[in-house]
Amino acid sequence: MEVRVRLAPSPTGTPHIGTAWQALFDFVFAKKMNGKFILRLEDTDRERYVPDSVTQIYEMLNWLGFDWDEGPDIGGPFEPYVQSKRLDIYKKYATELLDKEIAYKEEGAIKFKTTKDGETKWHDLVGDKDISFPNNTQEDFVLIKSDGYPTYNFANVIDDHLMQISHVLRGNEFISSTPKHLMVYQAFGWQPPKFAHFPVLVGSDRAKLSKRHGAKGAWEFRDEGFLKEAVVNFLALLGWSHPEGKEIFSVSEMINLFEFKDINASSAYFDIQKLEWLNGEYIRKMSDEDLAERLKEFLVDHPAKNKLEMAVPLIKDRIKKLSDFVPLTDFLWEKVEYEKEVFDKLNIKNEKQVLNSILDELKNLERPWKSEVFEQTFRDLAQDLKLSATQMFQLIRVAISGQLVTPSLFESIKILGEEETLNRIKAAISLLE
Ligand code: GLU
8 A cells, every 4th residue: 555645734824833843754754655745735714714825835845855746836736735626526525425314404514423322443653552532522513614615624534535645644633633534434434544643842841832932933944044954853853763862863864764653652842942953063064165055045135145155164163043144244244333332341441552553563464464473473462562362362353343252363354354454453443543
């Protein structure tokens, strides 16, 4: 039997990180089993429908690399995988249930008559356990609403059957719907798929994941400068553990190793700091060229796009997100706004005189300036002027950047170049006039 899994998001807003998470497991399991990953849009709740979110779902899956084998696509066939285009199909099946008297009409809607005796049970792949519900807990439920649209409970089953879905992977919050689904499968005499209900994503306080925990639309992670590899790795670690306990691994490694038994059935704990840490690790693993490329893609309107490469070695060890690059390196490309108070923090009485001495030394320094010579020159100068080396180098730092903290001083100076460095020191001197 071919493995066919589906992601069935409802396009009701910016795709949630939980949708990306589910997509990863669908994708990984399909690949592992040489099966198919199918995308289906469950857009039958017309009141909550947000057209833009369809494109956002596509973009999110594209970004993360979860290419679907079947589904709606921009430019491709759309209708077969979009529920609002399949109303006739649901009507036909609802009529069948009416004819069998398993369904009935009420207030313009069609409702399913649930069995009240016995229990409904299935074996869940997550936690490798049986789950059962007494049937008398299952109220009759709506199949087709009075607006002619099917409910989730109905359309989901019809489509999973018609699309020959073999495994349904979804969040725990759907567990209570599964007995209803199983009753519908039974009413048609269809073989149900296997079910895997994933734990709920929770934040640090164990409450259901929300914005408060640093959860954003899947989207915003990209826009904040997270790398897709790090996001995917992070999603993998939510509720799944690598059998060797590894924290950093690729999606292809996960495809090789994935088994439902390694999913923690009780919780998936979303820790934004872990994502930041992972992202930093991925940044450091990357070659300087690759990182420069990523930065160029990320910083679309950067004023010094062709100089980004030079700055990469300066910041590679210091950034966690691509966006961190900007505040750390701004001073390299932008005119410095000096503030007297920043100089005052250095506690040097005669800053202006010291800066003039610095300027003289730099003018006499053989070009191109060399790191060791630079360092020795200003250590000596500090001693002559009865300053600590720290004060000396901090003064130069503030003079070239306006900031107390920058990446490596000499590396920054190399990017600025000798002339620009001299100009900045002159500008600092005139501020102190
Ligand atoms: N449309 C449902 C959702 O938004 C699908 C749930 C399922 O996978 O059955 O998550």
